Amino acid sequence: MKRRPTIMDVAARAGVSKSTVSLVLQGSKQVRPETRKTVEAAMAEIGYVYNRAAANLRSASVGLVGLVINDLRNPFFTEFATSLQMALAAEGYATVIANSDEDPELQAKLVGSMIEHGVAALVISPAYGEASDTFDQLARTGLPVLQVLRRMDERTDLFPFASFDYAAGSAEATRHLLDQGARHIAFVGGLPGRAITRERKSGWREVLKAEGLDQVALHGKSTRAFGMQAADTLLADHPEVDAAVCFNDLVALGLMAGFARAGRPVGQGFRVVGFDDIEEAAQSWPQLSSVSCDIAGFARDTAARLLAWMVEGQRPEPELRIPVRLVPRASSLGPAA
Amino acid sequence: MKRRPTIMDVAARAGVSKSTVSLVLQGSKQVRPETRKTVEAAMAEIGYVYNRAAANLRSASVGLVGLVINDLRNPFFTEFATSLQMALAAEGYATVIANSDEDPELQAKLVGSMIEHGVAALVISPAYGEASDTFDQLARTGLPVLQVLRRMDERTDLFPFASFDYAAGSAEATRHLLDQGARHIAFVGGLPGRAITRERKSGWREVLKAEGLDQVALHGKSTRAFGMQAADTLLADHPEVDAAVCFNDLVALGLMAGFARAGRPVGQGFRVVGFDDIEEAAQSWPQLSSVSCDIAGFARDTAARLLAWMVEGQRPEPELRIPVRLVPRASSLGPAA
DNA sequence: CATAGCTATTGGATCGTTCCAATTCTAGCG
DNA sequence: CGCTAGAATTGGAACGATCCAATAGCTATG
Numbered sequence: 001m002k003r004r005p006t007i008m009d010v011a012a013r014a015g016v017s018k019s020t021v022s023l024v025l026q027g028s029k030q031v032r033p034e035t036r037k038t039v040e041a042a043m044a045e046i047g048y049v050y051n052r053a054a055a056n057l058r059s060a061s062v063g064l065v066g067l068v069i070n071d072l073r074n075p076f077f078t079e080f081a082t083s084l085q086m087a088l089a090a091e092g093y094a095t096v097i098a099n100s101d102e103d104p105e106l107q108a109k110l111v112g113s114m115i116e117h118g119v120a121a122l123v124i125s126p127a128y129g130e131a132s133d134t135f136d137q138l139a140r141t142g143l144p145v146l147q148v149l150r151r152m153d154e155r156t157d158l159f160p161f162a163s164f165d166y167a168a169g170s171a172e173a174t175r176h177l178l179d180q181g182a183r184h185i186a187f188v189g190g191l192p193g194r195a196i197t198r199e200r201k202s203g204w205r206e207v208l209k210a211e212g213l214d215q216v217a218l219h220g221k222s223t224r225a226f227g228m229q230a231a232d233t234l235l236a237d238h239p240e241v242d243a244a245v246c247f248n249d250l251v252a253l254g255l256m257a258g259f260a261r262a263g264r265p266v267g268q269g270f271r272v273v274g275f276d277d278i279e280e281a282a283q284s285w286p287q288l289s290s291v292s293c294d295i296a297g298f299a300r301d302t303a304a305r306l307l308a309w310m311v312e313g314q315r316p317e318p319e320l321r322i323p324v325r326l327v328p329r330a331s332s333l334g335p336a337a
Numbered sequence: 338m339k340r341r342p343t344i345m346d347v348a349a350r351a352g353v354s355k356s357t358v359s360l361v362l363q364g365s366k367q368v369r370p371e372t373r374k375t376v377e378a379a380m381a382e383i384g385y386v387y388n389r390a391a392a393n394l395r396s397a398s399v400g401l402v403g404l405v406i407n408d409l410r411n412p413f414f415t416e417f418a419t420s421l422q423m424a425l426a427a428e429g430y431a432t433v434i435a436n437s438d439e440d441p442e443l444q445a446k447l448v449g450s451m452i453e454h455g456v457a458a459l460v461i462s463p464a465y466g467e468a469s470d471t472f473d474q475l476a477r478t479g480l481p482v483l484q485v486l487r488r489m490d491e492r493t494d495l496f497p498f499a500s501f502d503y504a505a506g507s508a509e510a511t512r513h514l515l516d517q518g519a520r521h522i523a524f525v526g527g528l529p530g531r532a533i534t535r536e537r538k539s540g541w542r543e544v545l546k547a548e549g550l551d552q553v554a555l556h557g558k559s560t561r562a563f564g565m566q567a568a569d570t571l572l573a574d575h576p577e578v579d580a581a582v583c584f585n586d587l588v589a590l591g592l593m594a595g596f597a598r599a600g601r602p603v604g605q606g607f608r609v610v611g612f613d614d615i616e617e618a619a620q621s622w623p624q625l626s627s628v629s630c631d632i633a634g635f636a637r638d639t640a641a642r643l644l645a646w647m648v649e650g651q652r653p654e655p656e657l658r659i660p661v662r663l664v665p666r667a668s669s670l671g672p673a674a
Numbered sequence: 675c676a677t678a679g680c681t682a683t684t685g686g687a688t689c690g691t692t693c694c695a696a697t698t699c700t701a702g703c704g
Numbered sequence: 705c706g707c708t709a710g711a712a713t714t715g716g717a718a719c720g721a722t723c724c725a726a727t728a729g730c731t732a733t734g
Contacts, residue, residue, distance in 0.1 A: 004478075004690095006689090006690055006691080007690070007691070008690080016713075016714090017713065017714045017715070018690090018691085018714085018715090019692085019693090019713070019714055019715075020712085020713060020714075022691065022692060022693090023692095023712090023713085025691090025692095026692085030711075030712065030713090031712070031713080032711085032712065032713095035712080035713085047477050049452055049453065049478065050453045050691090051394075051453070051455070051689090051690055051691065052390075052453040052454050052455065052691090053389075053390045053391075053393040053394045053399075053454070053455050053689090053690080053691090054390075054394050054689070054690035054691040054692085054719090055690080055691050055692070056390040056691085056719090057388075057390045057391050057394050057689090057690080057691070057692090057718095057719050057720065057721085058690085058691050058692040058693075058718070058719050059691080059692055059693080059719085060719080062390075064454075072415060072418070072419055073412070073415050073416065073419060075410070075412070078409060078410050078415055079410065081409070081436075082409050082410060082436045082438065085435065085436060086438070089443070089446070094447075094450045094454070095435070096433040096434070097433070097434040097435065097436075098422065098432070098433075098434065099418075099419045099422060099434075101419065101423070106426070109426070110431075113431045115386055116386065116387045116388070116389040117389050117390070117401075117431075117454075118388070118389065118390050140384045141341075141386060224616070224617060224620040225620060228620060253620075254620055256622070257620055257621055257622040258622075260622035260623075261622050279561070280561060283561040283562060283565060283590075283591055283594055284594055285593070285594040285595075285597035285598050286597075341720095343719090343720055343721080344720070344721065345720080353683075353684090354683065354684045354685070355684085355685090355720090355721085356683070356684055356685075356722085356723090357682085357683060357684075358721095359721070359722060359723090360682090360683085362721085362722095363722085367681075367682065367683090368682070368683085369681090369682065369683095372682080372683085387721090388719090388720055388721065389721090390719090390720080390721085391689090391719070391720035391721035391722085392720080392721050392722070393689090393721085394688095394689045394690065394691085394719090394720080394721070394722090395688070395689045395720085395721055395722040395723075396689085396721080396722055396723080397689080
């Protein structure tokens, strides 16, 4: 087991100096084409692999971006993560993806590890919970940090934030359900007290308030399982409810499955609108109406804003809201009860 | 904008030498507790952050494991990735997750980038397609590399491989459908010619052959969309088919949605079994029977085998097959046609 | 009180690259 | 043929940690 070859070995083999090899590695157009050929051949022959740690040590700029996601299992975030990675890859940046699993402690570890590995910037969708220390530490590094899709609960203004205009989306969904004839519209999902829950709920509340209608809200973890359970609760405790705006598509899909299980399939008298418009929404049965968020576009946008910050030092505006639009499908368009 | 403090700055502040600071960083029990206190205080005061690039350069051992997944959007793989990351985190290793998106070229780039960043080992679920170069390069590094869940098509024996016993699983599923009274069992999904398709199909084929029954197979991308489309094809071209073993749960869910759309909901005469038992299988309606693969357990196992290799130099057996088990649910237990 | 045997600390060399200033090469021109 | 401008190449310092061998400090012991 011998050690990995270095540029010195390459240089010796190619009969040039290490500096020349370094220039070749960096794609400098200052080396003569034939010299470049020789060097490249030498590299291939002895199986040279670039040692990025050494390079970073000297040059301090790393083509590495960290991405910390609170729940990578959620397809919405998975889609964002993969799209962002691809957008950054196109610009020559590598992305390390990590999942904090809604655990502020794990999140702190992950962020720390990324800083140590010398990421040039960080994109984070924060876990719920107390994490001021993590963010203070992050702020001290002076690294470009973008909050996306979610904002931490305290110190909201520490880093620029970009997300969708959830309030407008839920208002649109609620108005749509009213137009379709619904009169008792519940809100289902979302952990109480969270900023994002407030946002996604606020549009619904404002519209119902303006109409003087009753407001039933069931809060809980935003999972399929909670949606199923919520279906039973609605049927048992709030039989008058004839429609629901859901915190996200997972809850909506669970809700629909729950109604189906109870023999009251959605589409016949009960209307549902979800949030996020994940791929599955168009492929469920009945197809799920959803507030679409063009997450792939958002990811590309995020990449562009991040690059502008990193490369041109152009700090993005502190808060950005991307418009959303309702995609009506069968789950909210069925015949009235 | 001043530069990041180094251990020299910490040393100066704490009134000790850089070597002592280094020992503190490594948690050596050779430093006096009060000295440690002093040093730690100094670090906190000047906001020191560890520079892992520099450390790696000298020590060559990096607590970093690379994970390259062919389709991170597939919940099955997402679950595996997050579980593996957590298992490795518990042992002090950081994991970089990347998505090759079934693109051998992107995969080559990602693998290259990971090697450059000095990962201590690599876990890969290869993309379909030609990638000998990538794997040869990988083999030359001498790094521990584990193939999981999928095996590359050529040079199958280059790296140890671990997966589930898919053939046994599909045989069990097929026998179960026969027991339930099905007589025309189709196989749906899976790209033709792939090793994994052959595996998941072989059990089905053997059982049907033994019974002398007809074998209808629809191949295609293993997505929800293909499942929906397959439903239409089955209804139109193979009306006699009364059950299906699906390549994976996504296809099965799409198939169920497609039948529902056509007014022939699964559970009434038509039976479906999926593969992977993703979380959603238990939360769809009707609940989906599926061949369960305990992916989280598999991930923990993978972590253990990888650590044994990295730390103790114990190369795992070349091929490992984890048993699977059928979880029967409503989608295959409904009343006969 | 000298000394052996610890433990705790230290300075210098080192890892593999990039950066910089200096040097060598090449071609063109009078 | 000598000179020069520009291109191509080069050697040495630097990055920030770890490693190692050497040293200083401290007790216990004869």
